[in-house]
Amino acid sequence: MAVHRRPHALALSALLLGGLLIGQAQADEQRPDPRSPASRTHYPLVIDNCGHELTFEQAPRRIVTLGQLESELLLSLGVADRIAGTAVWFGPVRPPLRQANQTVPRLSEDVPSFESVTRLRPDLVAAQFTYHLGAHGEVATRNQFEQLGIHTWVSPSDCLGKQVTESSNSDGSRSRPFTMAVIDQEITQLARILDVQARGQALIDRLHQRITRAKARLALPEGSDKPTVVYWFSSPRLQGDPWVAGNDGAPGVISRTLGLDNIIDSSQEWPAVSWERIATLDPDIIVIADMNRRRFPADDVRKKLDFLHHDPVARELDAVEQGHIITVGAQGLNPSMRVVDAIETIGRQLADFRAADS
Structure with missing residues (x-):
C-alpha cells in the first residue's frame, strides 16, 4: 500500500472553492x-x-x-x-x-x-x-x-x-x-x-x-494536493482490523468525482487493514457507513464513532482530532445508484469543513 503525502492545510478549502452541492429536486x-x-x-x-x-x-x-x-x-x-x-x-x-x-x-x-x-x-x-x-x-x-x-x-x-x-x-x-x-x-x-x-x-x-453538477462544483484547482480519505464500512469486531475501501469499488467513484485520494491502495473491494497502518497514513477525512444491518459490532455507526473517539490509536488520527468524520448511508458505498447520494452528502460535509476552517 502506498504512503501518500499530507495535503497542504488549504487543500480542503481549494477543493470546494466552487461552493455547496445543491440538493436533488423532487422533479x-x-x-x-x-x-x-x-x-x-x-x-x-x-x-x-x-x-x-x-x-x-x-x-x-x-x-x-x-x-x-x-x-x-x-x-x-x-x-x-x-x-x-x-x-x-x-x-x-x-x-x-x-x-x-x-x-x-x-x-x-x-x-x-x-x-x-x-x-x-x-x-x-x-x-x-x-x-x-x-x-x-x-x-x-x-x-x-x-x-x-x-x-x-x-x-x-x-x-x-x-x-x-x-x-x-x-x-x-x-x-x-x-x-x-x-x-x-x-x-x-x-x-x-x-x-x-x-x-x-x-x-x-x-x-x-447530478454527477455532472457535483464535478462542476468540486473541481480541484490544477496543482493542488488532494485531501486523503479512508472509507470504513464495518469490522468483525471493533478492536480488530476494519474493513475499509480499496481503490476500485464504489468509493473509488466517489474519490475520483470529488478529487479525494484514498489512502488504501488495493484492488480488493473491502480489505481488512489495521488501525496502526491507517494511523501511519493518517487520512484527512474519515467516511463511515451507517446501516440498519447488525451482523457485526461495527455495523452500528454509534459504535464506530465511539471507537474513533476513545481508541488510543484511532483518537490520535488528524481526521478525528479535526472532526473531519463524515457519515453516509452504507448503500452509497456499495456499487449502486446511491453512490450519487454519497457524492452529494460527502460534498456538502466537505463544504462545511471548508467554511469552519476558513
Missing part, C-alpha cells in the same frame, strides 16, 4: 410516458447476465429483490406493483420512493430463506450480490431457482470486472475499477426486460446530471 423522480412505440420491448428477449443467457418470453410480473440496489432500481422504474417481495436492506429507502415502497412486502432486512422466496411464486429473482445466488448461495444457487422455472438476475456491478472467492473476507477483488457505466448498463437491461425503456433512459439521464 428528478418524475418519469416520462413510456408508451412510445420506439420505447417498447420486443419479445422473446435474450440477455446475457454475468455469463448466464436469459430468455424472456414476456415482461416479468412477480419479482423478488435480494438487495437494496435492485429494489430501489425497480421502484425508480415505476414497477412497484411487480415486486412480490424484497429483502437484504442496509438502510431506509430513498425519500422519493417511500410511498411506492410501502406497497412492497418486506421478507427480511437480511438474507431470506429459499422457501420464503419461492413461496411468493416469482418469475424473476434479482440479487444485488453474487454470493446470494452463487455456487454456495446464501439464499440458493441460480440453478435451484431455474429448476423451478424462475429466472435469476445478479447485478452486473457485482460480476463485471470482479472476482469473488468463497474464502475471501474482503467482498472480492476487481480486475478493473467499477464505474457508474455498469449501473447504466443494468438500468438499461432491466428496463428492456420490464418493457419500460423510456423510464430507464430518463433515470440514467437524471443520475448523470
Whole structure:
C-alpha cells in the first residue's frame, strides 16, 4: 500500500472553492410516458447476465429483490406493483420512493430463506450480490431457482470486472475499477426486460446530471494536493482490523468525482487493514457507513464513532482530532445508484469543513 503525502492545510478549502452541492429536486423522480412505440420491448428477449443467457418470453410480473440496489432500481422504474417481495436492506429507502415502497412486502432486512422466496411464486429473482445466488448461495444457487422455472438476475456491478472467492473476507477483488457505466448498463437491461425503456433512459439521464453538477462544483484547482480519505464500512469486531475501501469499488467513484485520494491502495473491494497502518497514513477525512444491518459490532455507526473517539490509536488520527468524520448511508458505498447520494452528502460535509476552517 502506498504512503501518500499530507495535503497542504488549504487543500480542503481549494477543493470546494466552487461552493455547496445543491440538493436533488423532487422533479428528478418524475418519469416520462413510456408508451412510445420506439420505447417498447420486443419479445422473446435474450440477455446475457454475468455469463448466464436469459430468455424472456414476456415482461416479468412477480419479482423478488435480494438487495437494496435492485429494489430501489425497480421502484425508480415505476414497477412497484411487480415486486412480490424484497429483502437484504442496509438502510431506509430513498425519500422519493417511500410511498411506492410501502406497497412492497418486506421478507427480511437480511438474507431470506429459499422457501420464503419461492413461496411468493416469482418469475424473476434479482440479487444485488453474487454470493446470494452463487455456487454456495446464501439464499440458493441460480440453478435451484431455474429448476423451478424462475429466472435469476445478479447485478452486473457485482460480476463485471470482479472476482469473488468463497474464502475471501474482503467482498472480492476487481480486475478493473467499477464505474457508474455498469449501473447504466443494468438500468438499461432491466428496463428492456420490464418493457419500460423510456423510464430507464430518463433515470440514467437524471443520475448523470447530478454527477455532472457535483464535478462542476468540486473541481480541484490544477496543482493542488488532494485531501486523503479512508472509507470504513464495518469490522468483525471493533478492536480488530476494519474493513475499509480499496481503490476500485464504489468509493473509488466517489474519490475520483470529488478529487479525494484514498489512502488504501488495493484492488480488493473491502480489505481488512489495521488501525496502526491507517494511523501511519493518517487520512484527512474519515467516511463511515451507517446501516440498519447488525451482523457485526461495527455495523452500528454509534459504535464506530465511539471507537474513533476513545481508541488510543484511532483518537490520535488528524481526521478525528479535526472532526473531519463524515457519515453516509452504507448503500452509497456499495456499487449502486446511491453512490450519487454519497457524492452529494460527502460534498456538502466537505463544504462545511471548508467554511469552519476558513
